[in-house]
Amino acid sequence: MTTHAAALSPPSATGIPHGKLGMWLFLASEVMFFTGLIGAYLVLRLGHPAWPGPEGHLSVPLGTLNTLVLICSSTTIVLALAAGERGALRTVRLWLLATILLGALFLVVKGFEYTAKFSHHIVPSTTVFWSCYFVLTGFHALHVLGGIIFNVLVLSYAASEARWQLFHQRLELAGLYWHFVDIVWIFLFPLLYLL
Amino acid sequence: MTNALGSAKTYVKIWVWLAGLMLVSVVLAEAGLAMPARIVAAVVLVLSLVKAVLVALYYMHLKTDRRLLAMVLAAPFLLVLLALGVIFSSTLLHF
Known part of the structure; x- marks a missing residue:
């Protein structure tokens, strides 16, 4: 690590880099955010025995595909991190690019699902189920978009060796955020599509 | 790291x-x-x-990783449990 890089990451009292501890604190607040939304969904759902009814149909194959895409993207970003540990910058770039493309694919599939619903005049105000569906998946999709932007930023750091020396720690932060987004979907998929 | x-x-x-x-x-x-x-x-x-x-x-x-990070992650779940406790205890009071 260069002197300048060391100045960017001063030692902390906890022994954990400030950025990493900050990211975990942020993720803890995100847990509260999504728990509130999912909790509201569960309370509404348990109050309706016939939930969501025949009109609440979602495509299980598309949901399964998107789940597999996010699981794959979690693996590619952690493989980028492993490559970063080995100093293999070219491999870091490839795995990061794969993560970004998989994230974009998730949003494209989600876009197809939304378009299909809108074409059948299904909007958030149609029923309580659809309100929950659009709120939960919409906020999750925004988080995916945020993760893609973060990953693109980290990829730009990996463009040159000098910048990578300064900012390589941010790959771990981007990875933590991306895995959190994956975990949220791991719960949303069965709750909305399967059960 | x-x-x-x-x-x-x-x-x-x-x-x-x-x-x-x-x-x-x-x-x-x-x-x-x-x-x-x-x-x-x-x-x-x-x-x-x-x-x-x-x-x-x-x-x-x-x-x-450091155990502190697991504790940071556990904090919101404890708060959720506390909130559920408050909700269910108030429900019980209505019986």
Whole structure:
């Protein structure tokens, strides 16, 4: 690590880099955010025995595909991190690019699902189920978009060796955020599509 | 980095588990098995919990990282439990 890089990451009292501890604190607040939304969904759902009814149909194959895409993207970003540990910058770039493309694919599939619903005049105000569906998946999709932007930023750091020396720690932060987004979907998929 | 991270081989193994458990969930929920819906729902949600724990332990490195980070993550769940306690205790007061 260069002197300048060391100045960017001063030692902390906890022994954990400030950025990493900050990211975990942020993720803890995100847990509260999504728990509130999912909790509201569960309370509404348990109050309706016939939930969501025949009109609440979602495509299980598309949901399964998107789940597999996010699981794959979690693996590619952690493989980028492993490559970063080995100093293999070219491999870091490839795995990061794969993560970004998989994230974009998730949003494209989600876009197809939304378009299909809108074409059948299904909007958030149609029923309580659809309100929950659009709120939960919409906020999750925004988080995916945020993760893609973060990953693109980290990829730009990996463009040159000098910048990578300064900012390589941010790959771990981007990875933590991306895995959190994956975990949220791991719960949303069965709750909305399967059960 | 504060610790040595996992190997690529471990990460791929975890991917196989995550994808496999996800497919098991889909088959369980869609196969129309002669099981009560509540049992299917419970099994599928437990499988989701297992997948989330695998991601947190191996991909987010909580298994080998500082315990403080696990405590930071545990804090919101404790608050959620507290909130549920308040909700259910107030429900009981209405009986």
